[in-house]
Amino acid sequence: MQFEKFNPLEDEMIQVMDETGEIVDPDLLPELSDEELLKLYHTMRRSRAIDSVALNLQRQGRMLTYAPNLGQEAAQVGTGFALKETDWGVPAFRELGMWLSKGWTVDKILQYWYGSEWGSHHGDDIRLLPVSVPISSQYQHAVGIGMATRLRGEKDVVMAYTGDGGTSQGDFHEALNFAGVYKTPTVFVIQNNQYAISVPRVMQTASKNYAVKALAYGMPGILVDGNDIFAMVAISRWAVEYARENGPVLIEAYTFRMGAHTTSDDPTKYRTDEDVEPWIAKDPMIRFEKYLINKGLLKEDEIEPLIEQFEDEVMAAYRSIEHSSDTEIDEIFKYHYAEMTPQLQDQLDEYLAYLKGADSNAQ
Amino acid sequence: MPNKINIVQAVQQALQNEMALDPTVVVYGEDVGVEGGVFRATVGLQQEFGEDRSFDTPLAESAIVGSAVGMAINGFKPVVEMQFMGFIYPAFNQIISHVARYRNRTRGQRHLPMVIRAPYGGGIRALEHHSESTEAMFAHIPGLKVVIPSTPYDAKGLLIAAIRDPDPVLFLEPKRIYRAFRQEVPEEAYTLPIGKAKIVKEGDELTVVTWGAMVPDVQKAVSNIDDISVEVIDLRTISPMDRETIVASVEKTGRILIVHEAAKSFGAGAEIMAIVNEKAFLSLEAPPTRLTGFDTIFPLPRGEEHYIPTPARIEAKIRELAAY
Numbered sequence: 001m002q003f004e005k006f007n008p009l010e011d012e013m014i015q016v017m018d019e020t021g022e023i024v025d026p027d028l029l030p031e032l033s034d035e036e037l038l039k040l041y042h043t044m045r046r047s048r049a050i051d052s053v054a055l056n057l058q059r060q061g062r063m064l065t066y067a068p069n070l071g072q073e074a075a076q077v078g079t080g081f082a083l084k085e086t087d088w089g090v091p092a093f094r095e096l097g098m099w100l101s102k103g104w105t106v107d108k109i110l111q112y113w114y115g116s117e118w119g120s121h122h123g124d125d126i127r128l129l130p131v132s133v134p135i136s137s138q139y140q141h142a143v144g145i146g147m148a149t150r151l152r153g154e155k156d157v158v159m160a161y162t163g164d165g166g167t168s169q170g171d172f173h174e175a176l177n178f179a180g181v182y183k184t185p186t187v188f189v190i191q192n193n194q195y196a197i198s199v200p201r202v203m204q205t206a207s208k209n210y211a212v213k214a215l216a217y218g219m220p221g222i223l224v225d226g227n228d229i230f231a232m233v234a235i236s237r238w239a240v241e242y243a244r245e246n247g248p249v250l251i252e253a254y255t256f257r258m259g260a261h262t263t264s265d266d267p268t269k270y271r272t273d274e275d276v277e278p279w280i281a282k283d284p285m286i287r288f289e290k291y292l293i294n295k296g297l298l299k300e301d302e303i304e305p306l307i308e309q310f311e312d313e314v315m316a317a318y319r320s321i322e323h324s325s326d327t328e329i330d331e332i333f334k335y336h337y338a339e340m341t342p343q344l345q346d347q348l349d350e351y352l353a354y355l356k357g358a359d360s361n362a363q
Numbered sequence: 364m365p366n367k368i369n370i371v372q373a374v375q376q377a378l379q380n381e382m383a384l385d386p387t388v389v390v391y392g393e394d395v396g397v398e399g400g401v402f403r404a405t406v407g408l409q410q411e412f413g414e415d416r417s418f419d420t421p422l423a424e425s426a427i428v429g430s431a432v433g434m435a436i437n438g439f440k441p442v443v444e445m446q447f448m449g450f451i452y453p454a455f456n457q458i459i460s461h462v463a464r465y466r467n468r469t470r471g472q473r474h475l476p477m478v479i480r481a482p483y484g485g486g487i488r489a490l491e492h493h494s495e496s497t498e499a500m501f502a503h504i505p506g507l508k509v510v511i512p513s514t515p516y517d518a519k520g521l522l523i524a525a526i527r528d529p530d531p532v533l534f535l536e537p538k539r540i541y542r543a544f545r546q547e548v549p550e551e552a553y554t555l556p557i558g559k560a561k562i563v564k565e566g567d568e569l570t571v572v573t574w575g576a577m578v579p580d581v582q583k584a585v586s587n588i589d590d591i592s593v594e595v596i597d598l599r600t601i602s603p604m605d606r607e608t609i610v611a612s613v614e615k616t617g618r619i620l621i622v623h624e625a626a627k628s629f630g631a632g633a634e635i636m637a638i639v640n641e642k643a644f645l646s647l648e649a650p651p652t653r654l655t656g657f658d659t660i661f662p663l664p665r666g667e668e669h670y671i672p673t674p675a676r677i678e679a680k681i682r683e684l685a686a687y
């Protein structure tokens with residue numbers, strides 16, 4: 001239980017691999033087979049391919065508002081990777097790398113952002129909740145899933161996500177407090193990407209960092225370099241097993257939102273190139289690629305074709321949903337209750353009758 | 364120079380005018396200060412009035428509204444922004460338990476001159492929680508006024524009235540038509556009375572009552588009808604409701620259609636029908652009728668065109684009701 005005593009008021013941020021791809025803390029380097037290393041890398045690259053295709057489609061008017069994950073791939077993939085299939089993922093809305101790890105398929109992910117409720121129907125019975133837009137409200141659900149797990153005497157862990165902005169909501173604090181009291185098997189992840197839309201960290205909290213918030217609720221809080229895939233995997237693996245056996249943990253993944261908040265946002269309104277510049281070299285992808293190349297697992301000239309292959313796959317997934325995602329009218333009505341109420345049935349019938357009338361008038 | 368502005372600019376101008384006139388007016392919320400609001404409704408205010416009077420907050424609606432209560436108790440007139448109406452609910456406890464109750468429970472000793480602004484409504488191809496219209500839930504709260512403008516002129520005059528109002532006002536802005544059209548608006552501050560509807564078009568055969576982003580849609584529908592004399596009322600304030608204007612109109616026309624984009628059941632339309640039944644029952648020549656959103660969650664964009672009544676549906680409903 002080496003991290004149980006991590007003191008976020010004093011200890012340094014945990015880093016295993018620095019920006020150049022050098023391993024700076026070999027003791028913490030997680031055990032990973034070559035196959036696992038490539039799986040991590042490919043998931044990060046897939047995430048970036050989805051972002052890049054989605055942003056492109058959005059510019060062409062073929063995608064709606066989209067929240068990119070650029071720069072946060074290590075934080076998302078590293079945490080998601082540590083979960084077993086029986087463990088749960090409880091996302092906010094910017095956890096693409098974790099979604100992929102949990103098995104939300106690319107076509108379904110795109111379908112959600114394309115404005116169809118079917119995107120949130122994961123198809124397979126995977127232990128992943130849908131996106132939660134009301135900030136930090138999902139933290140409570142993560143706690144409840146853990147309470148149920150404990151009541152049944154099971155050992156599943158729940159990984160819950162929010163952003164730095166999300167730590168300001170009452171729901172965040174209430175959830176941590178519940179988790180502390182009931183010792184739920186929850187790993188709370190804060191992706192601190194330094195901004196909540198335009199609001200920078202200094203306006204969000206006077207705490208030394210976000211990890212310290214854990215202390216008040218009686219759980220370990222660990223500050224991790226969120227752009228270091230090895231630090232993320234090491235801490236997440238530890239945290240998941242700690243939560244499984246003991247109770248809640250909080251991880252602050254210190255990272256950076258390289259892109260806009262969403263496609264509706266213009267970051268030049270509130271941050272400068274100088275704010276972004278230092279983070280370009282810290283890109284989690286670049287340092288992981290350097291490491292893999294040094295290790296002989298990846299060749300420089302394989303990267304471009306790989307990106308192309310992944311982007312082609314994403315485009316194919318998009319094509320599979322682009323023209324088949326329009327909502328059937330009765331679908332608007334029939335999923336509110338197990339049985340449609342008479343009121344809903346009346347409203348559906350009236351609307352269909354109107355459409356029929358309008359149609360015959362038009363002829 | 365003519366001051367031809369759209370609704371969101373009218374909101375900004377109202378805030379600017381009042382901040383210049385009254386040093387106790389402060390404007391805050393998420394992304395309100397540096398960025399000037401995600402819809403740019405508070406743009407330039409921090410530059411002009413400083414960080415003390417227009418500022419960003421941590422991401423916490425309950426604290427935004429709850430602190431506004433304290434500011435109002437202690438001599439300020441806070442105008443706080445909820446980024447979208449769909450994110451007002453963390454503050455619902457503050458609104459229903461404190462904002463709306465202070466004057467009554469202190470027998471008038473303490474009252475809250477504060478405004479909560481929120482863009483509301485659908486039809487903008489947005490993600491989940493960004494499209495609902497839940498004005499009726501707030502209009503049902505005793506002690507709270509609920510205002511919804513539909514034009515730049517009304518937005519400015521009503522927002523200034525809301526800021527000057529000694530009591531709390533929920534000011535809901537129809538984001539679908541934030542930038543839909545411009546209107547010549549006085550540059551200086553002016554007020555319009557809260558609680559007064561506006562007759563947008565006079566007529567004597569059928570009354571349509573509507574508000575917010577539905578007003579232009581109703582006008583469009585009515586412009587296609589020259590064989591029925593339709594009176595169109597823009598309610599402008601949901602609570603307290605202008606009963607006189609509605610009743611006088613129905614006494615004249617005998618027929619009323621209420622058009623709103625909020626869900627049908629228990630909506631503001633039901634209250635209007637109750638008022639008509641109570642006050643104009645003997646004038647009625649047809650059952651009061653509603654055309655509204657469905658009793659469903661607002662569909663995501665791939666199905667959203669079905670939800671909000673279209674001008675064609677409004678026209679059809681008017682014709683159906685006129686023929687009753």
Ligand SMILES: Cc1ncc(C[n+]2csc(CCOP(=O)(O)OP(=O)(O)O)c2C)c(N)n1
Nearest residue numbers: 094133134135163164165166195196197450
């Ligand atoms: C309760 C609530 N208030 C406001 C919003 C609007 N909103 C969406 S994302 C966001 C910022 C979130 O910041 P953060 O938690 O840091 O996550 P990030 O976007 O940086 O990933 C805001 C204010 C919301 N979705 N829910």
